[in-house]
Amino acid sequence: MAYNALKGIQDILPPDIHVWQRIESVAREIFQRYGFQEIRVPIIESTDVFIRSIGETTDIVEKEMYTFQDKAGRSITMRPEGTAPAVRCYVEHHLYNLPVPQKFFYSGPMFRYERPQKGRFRQFYQIGVEAFGVSQPSIDVEVIAMLKNLLEGIGLKEVKFELNSIGCEKCRPDYKNALLKFFESKLSDFCPDCQRRYNANPLRILDCKVERCIELRKGAPAVAEHLCGDCREHFTGLVSRLDLMKIAYTLNPNLVRGLDYYTRTTFEVTTEHLGAQKAVAAGGRYDRLVEEFGGPSTPAIGFAIGMERIATLLQTQNSELRTPQPKVFIATLGKEAEIEGFKIAEDLRARGFWVEPNYAGASLKSQLRKADRIGAEIAFIIGENELKAGKIQWKNLKKGGQGEVEIKDIPAILTDDIQTSNP
Ligand code: HAM
Numbered sequence: 051m052a053y054n055a056l057k058g059i060q061d062i063l064p065p066d067i068h069v070w071q072r073i074e075s076v077a078r079e080i081f082q083r084y085g086f087q088e089i090r091v092p093i094i095e096s097t098d099v100f101i102r103s104i105g106e107t108t109d110i111v112e113k114e115m116y117t118f119q120d121k122a123g124r125s126i127t128m129r130p131e132g133t134a135p136a137v138r139c140y141v142e143h144h145l146y147n148l149p150v151p152q153k154f155f156y157s158g159p160m161f162r163y164e165r166p167q168k169g170r171f172r173q174f175y176q177i178g179v180e181a182f183g184v185s186q187p188s189i190d191v192e193v194i195a196m197l198k199n200l201l202e203g204i205g206l207k208e209v210k211f212e213l214n215s216i217g218c219e220k221c222r223p224d225y226k227n228a229l230l231k232f233f234e235s236k237l238s239d240f241c242p243d244c245q246r247r248y249n250a251n252p253l254r255i256l257d258c259k260v261e262r263c264i265e266l267r268k269g270a271p272a273v274a275e276h277l278c279g280d281c282r283e284h285f286t287g288l289v290s291r292l293d294l295m296k297i298a299y300t301l302n303p304n305l306v307r308g309l310d311y312y313t314r315t316t317f318e319v320t321t322e323h324l325g326a327q328k329a330v331a332a333g334g335r336y337d338r339l340v341e342e343f344g345g346p347s348t349p350a351i352g353f354a355i356g357m358e359r360i361a362t363l364l365q366t367q368n369s370e371l372r373t374p375q376p377k378v379f380i381a382t383l384g385k386e387a388e389i390e391g392f393k394i395a396e397d398l399r400a401r402g403f404w405v406e407p408n409y410a411g412a413s414l415k416s417q418l419r420k421a422d423r424i425g426a427e428i429a430f431i432i433g434e435n436e437l438k439a440g441k442i443q444w445k446n447l448k449k450g451g452q453g454e455v456e457i458k459d460i461p462a463i464l465t466d467d468i469q470t471s472n473p
Contacts (some may be wrong), residue, residue, distance in 0.1 A: 058164070065373040069361045070175075072371060076203045077355075078178050084196045086153040086179050091135040093159065097125040103134040103169070103339055105292040105310025107250040109257075112243075113160040128161040132178040133336065133352060140182055141345035143200065144241030150183025159358075169327030169359045179331075185349035186360035187287035190315050191295065193351050195329060198297060200357055201319065206360060207367060209330060209419065211298065212318045214305035215285040216253070216265065217277050219338065221311070225276035226252055232270050239266055256306045272303035311336040315351065324359055375425030376404040378445075381417040383433040391432050393402060394442075394460060401461055422447055428464065 056059055062070060073245060078088075097117050104110050116128040118370045129135055139145075145152050157177040164170055180188055180195070196209070201209060217225060229252040233240070237248055240255065243262050247254040255267060277285065292299055299317075307316045316334035324330070333353025340348035364371060378398060382391040388408065395405040406424060408417050414431065431443040436454075444463070445452040455463050 057174070058166030060171060060173075066361060066365075068358060068373050069364055071372050073355075073357060073360055073364075074217050075175070077155070077157075077200055080203055081155045081179065082197060083191065084153065086155045086181070086196075087361055089154045089156050090131075090137060090141050090158075091132065091156055091225075094126050094128055095135055097127040099134050099138050100127050100130060102130070102342060103137065103309075105251070105312045107247055107254055108308055108422050110162060112309065114164055115411055116161045116163060119155060130162045130311070131160055132156050132158075132176055132354060133180060133339070134176070134292065136180045136352070137336075137339050137343050138352070140180075140348075141340060141343045143425075145346055146182070146340065146345050151181050152183060153179070154182045156177045156246050167326065168205075169324045169356075169362065171358060175352040175357035177357065178352060180350060180352035182340065182348055182350045185284075186350075187284055187291060187315075187465060190288045190351055191291040192337065193299075193333070194292065194299075194317060195295065195297060195354060197319065197333075197353055197355075200355070202312045202361065202362075203330070204364065205367070205371070206330070206363060208321065208323070210300055212302040212305055212320055213289070213292075213299045214302050214316045215277060215288075215314050216272065216273050216312055216316055216334075217281045217308055217314065219467065221276055221278035221281055222253075225271070225273050228252065228271040228276060230253070233267075236266055249311070253306050256304055257308050269332070270304075274303050281314055282403075289317060307332065307334060311339045311342075313337045317353070321363055322358075323363055324392075327359060329356070330359045330363060336369070373425075374404070375427070376406045377427050378403055378405045379417075379424070379426035379429045380405065380407045381421065381422035381429055381431045383414060383431075387432040387434060387437055390437055390457075393429075394430065394432075394457065398461065398464070403464060417449075430460070 059320065062155045063221070065421050067317055100115060100445050110130050115130055118126055136156060144471055155178065157172050158175065163172055166172060167213050179193065181193060230248070232251060233248060233255060237245060241258065241260045244255045244258050249396055255263065256270065267317060305318060312334040314335045314337065318329045319331040320328040321330055331353055335349065337349040340350060380391040382388040391407050395407045398405045408428060427446070427448050429445045429447055430462050431445065438444045441454050441456050443452065444455055
């Protein structure tokens with residue numbers, strides 16, 4: 051019986067994993083510079099955590115959650131995103147008592163039962179950040195600048211920052227009414243989901259992916275025209291700071307996002323190189339969520355990047371992401387040489403080199419062929435005679451050149467001299 055991974059769920063193997071690791075390490079470094087600290091939140095939560103925050107009428111909650119009952123009959127959901135667990139954690143541990151802002155990041159798998167396609171998976175990985183406690187646009191700018199630096203640091207090119215403000219609970223009713231009025235006469239032409247959304251939350255109609263609905267909503271009122279004074283001031287503060295910092299963005303009045311918790315700022319980073327799944331990162335403000343989770347009123351903002359999409363993009367961009375290769379291969383002939391080879395390997399590994407030894411007693415020719423195939427830079431060759439003389443042969447497999455070295459001098463010569471030598 052052969053088993054395959056589930057549909058829409060994939061294994062990440064070398065060499066792809068090196069791209070992932072590079073993204074993760076650049077992210078960690080950048081986050082540290084901005085004072086974002088790591089939190090590890092669970093993969094499963096009470097289902098309510100997601101319904102309350104993401105919203106009952108969203109696609110995620112309506113159709114995409116992996117929800118099950120545990121043995122005690124509790125409803126459990128595998129996290130479809132990281133903001134709700136982060137807020138649950140923030141409130142549960144009273145982190146609002148710490149000095150503001152509190153800035154966190156997390157990474158790991160998320161689960162959504164979506165139709166799998168290029169760039170869309172049922173288990174996918176995000177790296178996300180959340181900053182709590184600042185209502186001023188200064189932190190919006192910081193978070194957006196950090197995302198930009200992260201994407202640039204990874205080497206991502208040709209991405210677009212789309213930006214919008216979707217207002218707050220004060221201006222939302224006015225905007226909803228404008229939408230209801232606009233959609234009223236053509237409601238019966240919309241998909242059944244949108245017809246339901248009309249009553250439940252008309253903003254969701256702006257997020258529907260059905261072609262017909264996209265066509266029908268053209269010309270719908272833009273939220274920017276319905277912002278209250280405070281939201282308008284916040285948004286103006288944000289764009290003017292972005293302009294001053296020369297951070298490029300495109301205003302997109304339809305960017306309402308697929309999750310209900312957002313207030314004011316929303317943003318998405320998009321690319322034209324991934325087909326239908328354009329968003330490589332997305333985020334926004336959610337100034338009411340901490341309170342809804344039982345904490346004190348606390349403004350907050352964050353984003354998450356989609357690892358699969360960014361990794362694919364990097365690979366298609368053909369950026370100079372090299373698969374790391376072993377530095378040293380140790381070829382040995384005979385039992386004693388094999389043991390000496392393992393000793394040398396251990397010594398070099400302790401000094402930080404990647405060393406591959408010979409495991410299987412093959413001929414020298416086939417060992418050197420293997421060294422070549424795995425991309426080793428230097429091969430050391432140890433035979434009985436070399437052992438007696440306390441010396442071993444070296445061969446630079448990338449640049450040519452070979453010679454002899456005393457065993458005690460191996461670490462010293464694993465520096466530039468033998469790598470650049472070409473006798
Ligand atoms: P989101 O837009 O749902 O936002 O997801 C963020 C990113 O995750 C997307 O831009 C995309 O790159 C990636 N992504 C989403 N779904 C899939 C999928 N099925 N397959 C592959 N990649 C996917 C959030 O999740 C919010 N929690 C972001 C946030 C943090 N907002 C504030 N703080």
